[in-house]
Amino acid sequence: MKTHNPAMATDLPFPRQYGTELLVISRGKGVWLQDVAGKKYLDFAGGIAVNALGYGRADLARVAAQQMRKINHISNLFTTEPALKLARLMLARGPFKFGSVFFGNSGTEANEAALKYARLYALRTKGPGHDRLVCFDNAFHGRTLGSLSCTPSAKYQEPFQPLLPGVSVAPYNDMAALEKLIDDKVAGVIVEVVQGEGGLRLMTPEFARALNERCRKVGAILIADEVQTGLCRTGTFYGSEGVGLEPDIITLAKPLAGGLPLSAVLIPEKVNCLVHAGEHGTTFGGGPVTTAVAARVWEVLSQPGFLENVRGLGEHLRAELEGMKGRHANVGALRGKGLLQGFEYTGGEVKDLLDRLQAQGLLALRSGTNVVRLAPPLVISKVEITRGVHIIEDAMS
Ligand SMILES: Cc1ncc(COP(=O)(O)O)c(C=O)c1O
Numbered sequence: 001m002k003t004h005n006p007a008m009a010t011d012l013p014f015p016r017q018y019g020t021e022l023l024v025i026s027r028g029k030g031v032w033l034q035d036v037a038g039k040k041y042l043d044f045a046g047g048i049a050v051n052a053l054g055y056g057r058a059d060l061a062r063v064a065a066q067q068m069r070k071i072n073h074i075s076n077l078f079t080t081e082p083a084l085k086l087a088r089l090m091l092a093r094g095p096f097k098f099g100s101v102f103f104g105n106s107g108t109e110a111n112e113a114a115l116k117y118a119r120l121y122a123l124r125t126k127g128p129g130h131d132r133l134v135c136f137d138n139a140f141h142g143r144t145l146g147s148l149s150c151t152p153s154a155k156y157q158e159p160f161q162p163l164l165p166g167v168s169v170a171p172y173n174d175m176a177a178l179e180k181l182i183d184d185k186v187a188g189v190i191v192e193v194v195q196g197e198g199g200l201r202l203m204t205p206e207f208a209r210a211l212n213e214r215c216r217k218v219g220a221i222l223i224a225d226e227v228q229t230g231l232c233r234t235g236t237f238y239g240s241e242g243v244g245l246e247p248d249i250i251t252l253a254k255p256l257a258g259g260l261p262l263s264a265v266l267i268p269e270k271v272n273c274l275v276h277a278g279e280h281g282t283t284f285g286g287g288p289v290t291t292a293v294a295a296r297v298w299e300v301l302s303q304p305g306f307l308e309n310v311r312g313l314g315e316h317l318r319a320e321l322e323g324m325k326g327r328h329a330n331v332g333a334l335r336g337k338g339l340l341q342g343f344e345y346t347g348g349e350v351k352d353l354l355d356r357l358q359a360q361g362l363l364a365l366r367s368g369t370n371v372v373r374l375a376p377p378l379v380i381s382k383v384e385i386t387r388g389v390h391i392i393e394d395a396m397s
């Protein structure tokens with residue numbers, strides 16, 4: 001029999017897709033969360049890879065409050081100092097060269113915009129009829145109808161058919177398929193370097209190279225969806241750097257504004273110079289509060305040693321998971337990289353394990369059907385990583 005949890009809200013006033021009961025979280029500090037009944041949780045989920053700097057940050061709270069008092073919103077008929085500052089910070093960062101940034105509110109919107117920019121570029125450089133899109137099996141790019149069309153999962157797509165025509169699904173990491181599916185009629189190719197929702201599969205450097213070459217050859221815009229992998233998560237600032245992918249466009253979202261809704265599409269000048277006034281837009285995207293907070297997040301992530309520390313933490317997590325795999329028959333292949341890692345779980349439903357972890361004070365995630373995904377805040381310590389892995393081990397015993 002299920003024990004009653006006093007922090008669980010039932011009879012939810014939300015649409016049914018979120019289930020029938022949810023744990024009510026009230027606060028957080030560092031990498032620890034607390035529910036309304038006072039129980040503490042070590043956070044290996046990070047609000048689904050969002051809370052890179054953890055919880056209870058005085059600096060982010062201060063920036064948000066100060067900006068709220070100055071100017072809360074003004075629309076894209078104007079701009080603000082924080083939006084200009086953030087965009088300039090982003091464009092100044094290498095190794096890729098971008099010409100401009102479009103700010104949106106979520107990952108799906110960023111990808112939606114990126115697909116539209118790819119189509120605009122194809123229309124204006126090659127003419128009508130060059131509008132096809134290519135995505136990869138097990139990809140996740142979002143839930144608006146355009147990005148959903150590039151998220152080839154029956155569970156997400158089937159109830160919403162018909163979706164966008166002209167989208168081909170290529171096998172991930174299969175170089176032979178690229179030549180067949182990416183031709184002159186393709187406007188854009190969208191891809192993740194680690195499939196965050198699709199089982200934490202990694203792009204191989206050989207595949208990245210082949211993708212760069214093929215897209216360049218046919219003039220297709222290569223879009224790296226770095227909504228989950230971007231901003232240090234996988235041990236390089238952009239995940240693309242880690243595998244040698246050379247995207248024309250990068251989309252970012254989750255960790256960008258410390259938990260506030262903000263996304264960004266980094267666009268090359270060759271695309272930007274073909275865009276006409278009014279062809280795309282948003283009311284809230286790039287507002288002064290979200291961009292002010294994001295500028296602070298960007299500065300923290302860019303501080304000397306931050307990235308190296310994440311890399312060290314990723315190696316520590318891998319070593320702990322290797323140890324656990326050696327001791328537990330139910331741990332299959334290890335997946336992912338940096339602080340986006342996980343393992344195949346062969347002891348039953350991942351959901352059941354996640355429920356047990358939650359009961360034991362650890363929050364984690366699923367990826368694909370059988371992978372336990374760990375995406376803690378990037379400010380976690382080695383001691384906390386070890387502690388979390390021990391909780392997982394206990395829950396499996
Ligand atoms: C790689 C990737 N792209 C896009 C999205 C969609 O982002 P959002 O939920 O902010 O719309 C996600 C969300 O999990 C993601 O992981």
